[in-house]
Amino acid sequence: MSAPERFLERLTARRGGDPSWVAARRQAGAARFEAMGFPTRRDEQWKYTDVRRIAEGDFALATDAEFDSARFDEQRLDIDAYRLVLVDGLFSPALSELDGLPSGVSIEPLSQAIVANHEAVGGSLGRLAGVDFSPFTALNTAFADEGAIVRLASGTVVDKPIYVLLLSRANGQPVMSHPRILIEAGARAEATIIEHYSGESEAANFTNVVTEVLLDRGAIIDHYKLQEAALTDLHVASIHVDQGRDSRFNSYNMNLGGALVRTDLVTDLNGEGAEAAYNGLFFVQGRQHVDNHTLVNHNAPRTFSNENYKGVLDDRSRGVFNGKVFVKKDAQQIEAYQNNANLLLSDRAEIDTKPELVIYADDVKCSHGATTGQLDEDAVYALRSRGIDEPMARALLTLAFVGEVMDKVRLNVIAERVERAVAGRLPERFNLADLVETAEAIQEA
Template structure:
């Protein structure tokens, strides 16, 4: 490090909480991992420098770096609060985490054959399956402030193991909830998913926030997808409108596996969905889709990347955004096709509907291709709804406000249709309809171009 470098930002704000961590119940390997992660974070700090920093070029983290967040208190949450603030189905196997800690009382597990679901801390202490070799092998050791920060505080969270060949009939739902405490707090949700060979299941990952003040949520999720496994993943981000949510998902895919994910990002003042899929063996495929909606002064970032390391893999990135008020969205999509990854197929698309003059979208799709026999395509658009379309609907008797709502809902429909479990679909549709009202109330351009 040269003397010219500015000191890492905000490290001291997190230092005393780190020093007072209780590690008496954990094996040495976890303590070592945490110490390394803290050392890593101490070097990096919160990434407030934007120039020359591709990852944070379009996002101002100064408000986050300046804010103070308490750590460690665990609040009380009722089942009713969870059910009324997120998707819920009694038939699902549900794992609930309150303020970072697994809650056996609130979880609703039916003992599905082949499913191990529960506390990550217990899995770590008990040395369940491959948890020691898997934990932080995809996220937490690299030079990235937020995965380092999460890993430094790693303890509890959720461990999900699905046995080889198991076909789970009902979804597994993992709910991370911030309780309703008066303070601004930081939580580090952690989820480790280990999918055995040829297993098949649906997982819903939900973030809900019952607190009033701004919260900082820094989740890290690692997916280990063995040969032939098929995972359907949904990610629901419903933080409160003052909060920061900086999520990281890392997916390692073996041969002929399939990972299909749809994100629904509507919450938080500043929300980030950072997902990377590593197609590490031939025949793997991934589909990364999502819908984001922003209003007021909100910001949603989608940092989406896929690496094709081996031949005959397919990736598909497709995101849609609806922006109103003075909000901001970033889509940074990246596909890397390495030299050996012949016969790769990669598609990348980001479509945005801008409802107000004050919005800003930074869309940056990129392909880095080092193989020569590949099929890749990418594109990004930002558009308004035009007057002609609006007139068409109105000429059929639908009034202007209703026509606008129909058009915006129509734009979202393609993504909403991807939410297959009935209770989940009902939830995202209900939230979307409510959000559209807010978006349209802040709209000043729809139908004027």
């Protein structure tokens, strides 16, 4: 039996009862996945990322959504939010908090939307991420029966973040999940959406998520993807964004966890005046492998994109950054900036970076660049010469390196969490929170 066949065999374990058009879409996804098979490194899009660990794995489907409550409290972000929780891909009503949604906001688990034959499921779902994008989106389409459907009516400004927490358990038998997230923002709607991947530290599951975000005219979405899953978890994600006129999409892609993480982020700037900002940070250790593929399509005139990805790689970790900006013919007066900077903390860490600009218009402002380096040893010396010990000096400089991206993060709870993780190697007595507080107090005074 081939690897795709082995994966698809698990479809029989799914509960049935799909509306016929959902069933048809599943079949199309399955057929496409089987035809494409898992990507290999001969495929240009997967040149530096080997997915054999996924293809050769044996993943079942979870049958319940139980999760240890103490562990849950430890893992979740301490934030006042509308919360939808999936455990190994299954909806947990017990851990979710979706009460008191304001009018104009709808957040539903995908399973309920399918049963209810929700119009979004029949309409927008799958519009941006078809089965041809990659074998993994095809696989997701075949399996997806849980996730989040978020809809914002025109003019709705959501008072609290919308928090989708996807937990992975340490199961005897590893499982796979194929969550599907759809965010539809009506004209001038505004919201912050958090996708947070976390779980038990021994989890070794495979998560294959697809997110689609549609922004109507003037909508503003802040989208956080915080990856903090176990260092043994496997994760493939694609995020597809369609932006209407004058809309704004701010992506914060923060990657700390996972053994193998691949994220594709694709934005189509389809309306004049649309803006996309990509802020990315990955911090990897041990033998982690993280691959970010980003694409911005400037399809309309007067569109703007600004991308800044920073990577910190330690031990024998490996990173891939492939950022592409595409400017369509006649998409004049656009601006597109892209930067990727990487810091290697170990001789054995490795990064493959490829910024790419493809421009078919002539009236454009574009720049791109990539740098990779080590910590500035003169700066390490300067700090040590003031009595700061070497590990702390290096941690301070590492934090400084990521600071430029962290400064953009508007949710403090996420900024602090990431800073703490990056500063994890600090000696016990180094109290960052205290330093930040002192700095703020002085500023206010």
